[in-house]
Amino acid sequence: GEDVEQSLFLSVREGDSSVINCTYTDSSSTYLYWYKQEPGAGLQLLTYIFSNMDMKQDQRLTVLLNKKDKHLSLRIADTQTGDSAIYFCAERESSASKIIFGSGTRLSIRP
């Protein structure tokens, strides 16, 4: 079945860029999403990209999609302490509205 994979942890220095990577298996995915979950909170939709796009930029966030390799990344420029959270990659099945989530990457910021 469909699968979405992410590394579990990432530690970056404050002010540096963070790059969170994700791979997925469903080649017919239509939309790919990035969600942020802060401790004790729900999921916040950060950004998403349609599968016919290579890149999407929104302020400090840049999403890159390599459809051939089924690889998605989220780059956060000038990482701040408020960016500490778990980041979930997710894909939308082409045949339904069902979203498949990755395991989440815990981003920690060091001074």
Added chain:
Amino acid sequence: SAVISQKPSRDICQRGTSLTIQCQVDSQVTMMFWYRQQPGQSLTLIATANQGSEATYESGFVIDKFPISRPNLTFSTLTVSNMSPEDSSIYLCSVESTDYEQYFGPGTRLTVT
């Protein structure tokens, strides 16, 4: 975007009892979903709540355990029945907007003792 509220925000329940979680959206939406997030885990889709018909359940989830209602386009309930400690999780409602953005409610944190 959509604004989603859930009630209750958290509860502690005894095993063998049932809890009904409510999800309210501030606009009419076609697609509503219920997810479970077990401690330290990712999200798993329980079912799609269909307005006017029975919910569509994912593999591993059954209607007797997780009955769902969807009386209109802005409201849904999920009941966790005959609870056991393994049901301790965060339960999240989500909706899909017309442009394929999916938004989540704040979640209901359930602890079963």
